[in-house]
Amino acid sequence: MAENILVIGACGQLGTELVEELRKMYGNDQVIASDIFKGDDVVFRSGPFEILDILDKKRLGEVLYKYKPTQVYHLAALLSATAELKPKLGWTLNMDGLFNVLDAAVEFRIDKIYWPSSIAVFGPGTPANNTPQNCVMDPNTIYGISKLAGERYCEYYFRKHGVDVRSLRYPGLIGYKSDPGGGTTDYAVSIYHDALTTALHHCFLKADTELPMLYMPDALKATLDIMHAPAEKIKIRSSYNLAGMSFSPKEITAAIQKYIPAFDTLYMPDSRQEIADSWPNSIDDSEARKDWGWKPGYDLDSMTRDMLKNLAPRYGLALSL
Numbered sequence: 001m002a003e004n005i006l007v008i009g010a011c012g013q014l015g016t017e018l019v020e021e022l023r024k025m026y027g028n029d030q031v032i033a034s035d036i037f038k039g040d041d042v043v044f045r046s047g048p049f050e051i052l053d054i055l056d057k058k059r060l061g062e063v064l065y066k067y068k069p070t071q072v073y074h075l076a077a078l079l080s081a082t083a084e085l086k087p088k089l090g091w092t093l094n095m096d097g098l099f100n101v102l103d104a105a106v107e108f109r110i111d112k113i114y115w116p117s118s119i120a121v122f123g124p125g126t127p128a129n130n131t132p133q134n135c136v137m138d139p140n141t142i143y144g145i146s147k148l149a150g151e152r153y154c155e156y157y158f159r160k161h162g163v164d165v166r167s168l169r170y171p172g173l174i175g176y177k178s179d180p181g182g183g184t185t186d187y188a189v190s191i192y193h194d195a196l197t198t199a200l201h202h203c204f205l206k207a208d209t210e211l212p213m214l215y216m217p218d219a220l221k222a223t224l225d226i227m228h229a230p231a232e233k234i235k236i237r238s239s240y241n242l243a244g245m246s247f248s249p250k251e252i253t254a255a256i257q258k259y260i261p262a263f264d265t266l267y268m269p270d271s272r273q274e275i276a277d278s279w280p281n282s283i284d285d286s287e288a289r290k291d292w293g294w295k296p297g298y299d300l301d302s303m304t305r306d307m308l309k310n311l312a313p314r315y316g317l318a319l320s321l
């Protein structure tokens with residue numbers, strides 16, 4: 001049977017690139033992008049787009065009835081920093097949005113659901129280095145609490161209702177095609193833009209704050225790999241630990257300085273420092289490697305070269321990399 005794929009929250013950092021990849025794989029008309037507004041990226045003109053607020057259950061039903069998707073990627077969420085500023089909305093959007101999708105998966109018999117979790121499910125009591133899949137999880141942000149509760153709900157719907165839901169605990173995602181919004185790891189994207197424009201980055205974290213990160217091509221690969229893996233290979237139905245690299249603002253600054261020696265960073269930590277301090281430094285993703293063959297392709301240096309190479313033309317620059 002032909003696959004029809006609905007992406008909810010398609011205009012965000014991951015959604016924009018995921019829609020592009022899915023349309024290459026399945027065909028433009030097979031992938032329905034949806035969000036509360038239509039993004040201006042060219043990808044949203046290449047196939048169907050629906051305005052959809054995931055809190056509007058009736059509208060979700062209409063979209064599902066119209067397209068009868070076999071797979072749904074539910075990406076709509078408020079990220080860590082924004083959810084701290086708007087806790088009620090963060091909780092409602094992140095939880096009720098997920099309930100609506102899981103209930104719809106049962107009602108409309110959707111074959112597969114993808115829902116992203118995050119390293120934010122960990123907290124100050126979690127072992128910070130090489131954080132294992134199962135350990136103390138005491139998130140102290142609204143975003144992290146909603147993601148941990150969401151993980152439990154995903155596993156519950158798998159067990160009670162047989163919903164084939166798959167999930168990854170993303171670290172910070174870094175890419176050049178679309179911008180993140182409202183996250184604690186966002187600095188690791190804007191630092192590249194600053195390097196190519198003002199040669200100075202004002203960092204909202206301290207120099208030594210090490211966090212797990214992942215380059216977008218690896219994030220897309222992991223997402224599509226877990227969705228394409230045979231169901232029996234998916235042993236974890238809450239969410240898999242996933243790792244690419246770990247670095248601090250000081251280390252990414254040094255990585256950029258290899259190619260742009262005049263670049264520098266000024267450290268001006270704000271409220272996001274407390275969030276970052278509660279998260280792991282590095283992640284053990286051996287379960288994902290063992291169960292469905294996960295292996296990242298990029299490290300800090302290869303990502304830095306690729307980011308600079310792809311962003312430089314946007315600012316009319318030619319770098320020898």
Ligand code: AKB
Pocket residue numbers: 079080081117118119120143170171172173182183184185186
């Ligand atoms: C954030 O910083 O909120 C996200 C995340 C790690 O989930 N990038």
